[in-house]
Amino acid sequence: MNESTPKKPILLLALGGNALIRKGQEGTIEQQFENLQVPIRQIAKISQDYRIIITHGNGPQVGNLLLQQECCDALPKMPLEILVSQTEGQIGYMIESTLDGELMALGIDHKMLVSLITYVVVDKNDPAFKNPTKPIGPNFSAKEASRHDYPTMETPKGYRRVVASPRPITIIEKREIKKLIDMDFIVICCGGGGIPVVRNGRAFSGVDAVIDKDLASARLAEEIGVDIFVMATDVEGAMLNFGTKNEKVLRTVTVEEMTCYRKEGHFSKGAMLPKVDAALQFVQHGGRRAVITSVTNIEAAVAGQAGTEFILKRGDNHD
Amino acid sequence: MNESTPKKPILLLALGGNALIRKGQEGTIEQQFENLQVPIRQIAKISQDYRIIITHGNGPQVGNLLLQQECCDALPKMPLEILVSQTEGQIGYMIESTLDGELMALGIDHKMLVSLITYVVVDKNDPAFKNPTKPIGPNFSAKEASRHDYPTMETPKGYRRVVASPRPITIIEKREIKKLIDMDFIVICCGGGGIPVVRNGRAFSGVDAVIDKDLASARLAEEIGVDIFVMATDVEGAMLNFGTKNEKVLRTVTVEEMTCYRKEGHFSKGAMLPKVDAALQFVQHGGRRAVITSVTNIEAAVAGQAGTEFILKRGDNHD
Numbered sequence: 001m002n003e004s005t006p007k008k009p010i011l012l013l014a015l016g017g018n019a020l021i022r023k024g025q026e027g028t029i030e031q032q033f034e035n036l037q038v039p040i041r042q043i044a045k046i047s048q049d050y051r052i053i054i055t056h057g058n059g060p061q062v063g064n065l066l067l068q069q070e071c072c073d074a075l076p077k078m079p080l081e082i083l084v085s086q087t088e089g090q091i092g093y094m095i096e097s098t099l100d101g102e103l104m105a106l107g108i109d110h111k112m113l114v115s116l117i118t119y120v121v122v123d124k125n126d127p128a129f130k131n132p133t134k135p136i137g138p139n140f141s142a143k144e145a146s147r148h149d150y151p152t153m154e155t156p157k158g159y160r161r162v163v164a165s166p167r168p169i170t171i172i173e174k175r176e177i178k179k180l181i182d183m184d185f186i187v188i189c190c191g192g193g194g195i196p197v198v199r200n201g202r203a204f205s206g207v208d209a210v211i212d213k214d215l216a217s218a219r220l221a222e223e224i225g226v227d228i229f230v231m232a233t234d235v236e237g238a239m240l241n242f243g244t245k246n247e248k249v250l251r252t253v254t255v256e257e258m259t260c261y262r263k264e265g266h267f268s269k270g271a272m273l274p275k276v277d278a279a280l281q282f283v284q285h286g287g288r289r290a291v292i293t294s295v296t297n298i299e300a301a302v303a304g305q306a307g308t309e310f311i312l313k314r315g316d317n318h319d
Numbered sequence: 320m321n322e323s324t325p326k327k328p329i330l331l332l333a334l335g336g337n338a339l340i341r342k343g344q345e346g347t348i349e350q351q352f353e354n355l356q357v358p359i360r361q362i363a364k365i366s367q368d369y370r371i372i373i374t375h376g377n378g379p380q381v382g383n384l385l386l387q388q389e390c391c392d393a394l395p396k397m398p399l400e401i402l403v404s405q406t407e408g409q410i411g412y413m414i415e416s417t418l419d420g421e422l423m424a425l426g427i428d429h430k431m432l433v434s435l436i437t438y439v440v441v442d443k444n445d446p447a448f449k450n451p452t453k454p455i456g457p458n459f460s461a462k463e464a465s466r467h468d469y470p471t472m473e474t475p476k477g478y479r480r481v482v483a484s485p486r487p488i489t490i491i492e493k494r495e496i497k498k499l500i501d502m503d504f505i506v507i508c509c510g511g512g513g514i515p516v517v518r519n520g521r522a523f524s525g526v527d528a529v530i531d532k533d534l535a536s537a538r539l540a541e542e543i544g545v546d547i548f549v550m551a552t553d554v555e556g557a558m559l560n561f562g563t564k565n566e567k568v569l570r571t572v573t574v575e576e577m578t579c580y581r582k583e584g585h586f587s588k589g590a591m592l593p594k595v596d597a598a599l600q601f602v603q604h605g606g607r608r609a610v611i612t613s614v615t616n617i618e619a620a621v622a623g624q625a626g627t628e629f630i631l632k633r634g635d636n637h638d
Contacts, residue, residue: 204420
């Protein structure tokens with residue numbers, strides 16, 4: 001490469017669902033674009049000092065597409081891999097065009113930015129396929145649920161489809177993403193944790209599953225050699241005694257300390273636990289810093305002034 | 320650039336809707352993947368001699384998403400720009416993963432390939448916005464049509480929504496696409512003619528419109544400096560007296576000859592005319608060759624053995 005770009009550190013920002021739809025909102029397109037400005041404005045600024053990868057969740061969006069296709073019997077149903085790919089298109093466009101606007105507002109008009117379709121290999125023998133546990137899409141009545149040929153779970157509102165959430169093994173587009181990042185492109189990718197595929201001979205086929213976006217982001221971060229891995233969500237950080245009067249936000253934690261808190265059961269399974277696991281995995285595999293922070297505090301968290309920061313051990317130099 | 324890639328000529332392939340769903344098919348996902356193999360297997364071979372851009376239509380797919388959201392009153396309706404972005408995700412994934420498989424089958428495992436979200440600027444004063452003529456989505460009854468606040472047209476089966484089809488002005492991601500093509504990435508982009516946006520101060524906003532994918536592809540081809548522009552469709556090429564017993568496929572035509580046939584009214588407005596216009600525009604603005612061919616004959620057409628080939632004037636060297 002004879003690019004003149006200095007090798008700035010690489011920052012991966014994983015945006016949670018609340019970056020698009022906040023609790024209690026209906027999720028109109030206007031709301032989603034407005035909400036997105038909060039993290040994206042910060043990332044536009046940060047992009048002057050870091051090479052940037054942005055990943056994102058897709059829970060509400062893929063749920064809506066599932067509900068819409070359940071409503072419409074006239075058309076062939078699309079498998080989950082296709083719905084995930086549709087949300088990568090949608091949210092990729094929303095993030096890219098919002099970022100375009102925010103960069104222009106800062107007078108930065110030379111940045112290259114791309115939103116990439118991403119698919120992620122999972123193991124067809126992953127135990128998750130034998131015991132699907134991830135609820136997706138709308139609630140059904142017992143009668144409706146019995147019409148479908150997929151597994152469901154009972155919920156307070158009826159039944160929901162459950163799918164496997166296997167571990168991400170490798171991100172197919174990692175070589176492309178690495179090359180683009182080396183050229184200081186801002187890359188939006190791995191939406192919804194990536195489209196899940198399994199190896200099928202020399203090629204790949206999609207499978208009905210969803211991949212946790214924080215674990216997929218951690219895997220990508222390792223494969224690319226990311227320096228700082230930031231997960232932006234709807235709380236300030238990882239907390240001890242969450243939801244009690246002794247609730248306490250953790251600031252800087254070592255892998256050893258966090259592994260201990262994790263065993264003590266401080267982090268809830270469907271929410272904070274995958275983030276904690278993704279952060280631990282990243283730092284244990286050579287990443288410099290992982291941070292869990294709120295969507296509003298991304299800039300401060302990158303500067304070391306907010307969020308829960310994971311480091312390998314005390315005394316490490318943060319930057 | 321010190322890339323070792325030799326500067327192979329650039330070929331842009333625009334895939335028509337029938338590359339995914341053939342006439343009379345229901346359009347299951349299995350059918351769509353199977354149909355795609357026909358053009359993609361050819362393009363995998365061709366990619367050894369050309370740098371490749373692939374664009375594609377999205378008519379049936381965007382129509383299905385519209386129909387599905389019309390069926391489901393529980394969720395906020397998404398505007399057309401979002402549905403187009405969803406189809407870019409879907410079809411981008413389908414093309415990329417099929418191409419991945421076909422390249423591997425040929426033992427080509429070093430190619431970089433990406434599917435990019437693409438948005439395309441249109442002029443908010445384009446006359447098309449005053450007189451929307453492009454029907455999209457499902458047929459409604461008169462009563463249902465009156466519930467909606469958008470323009471409709473009468474069809475033999477009821478009413479359909481009509482939207483503007485403005486001319487593409489510039490492809491936002493052209494710098495990124497050029498850079499990737501220069502590095503011999505295969506780039507899938509401009510799906511469904513691109514997500515239509517208008518300039519809004521220094522940034523962009525989406526508009527309810529669809530852009531003709533052949534015209535958008537021609538615009539991209541000009542902006543990138545494509546050498547050969549191939550449009551793959553469901554007929555052998557442009558025809559004189561189409562549908563009569565004097566029907567005749569045109570082989571090699573000059574801009575002057577084709578302009579004359581065009582004036583004589585040989586090409587139908589909703590079908591062959593935009594392709595003819597896109598080909599004429601490309602060759603008139605400096606492109607070397609444009610070809611309209613069937614999905615099954617892409618390789619032969621590139622070799623000059625099939626399809627309708629547009630050249631500036633006789634005596635030009637084709638390659």
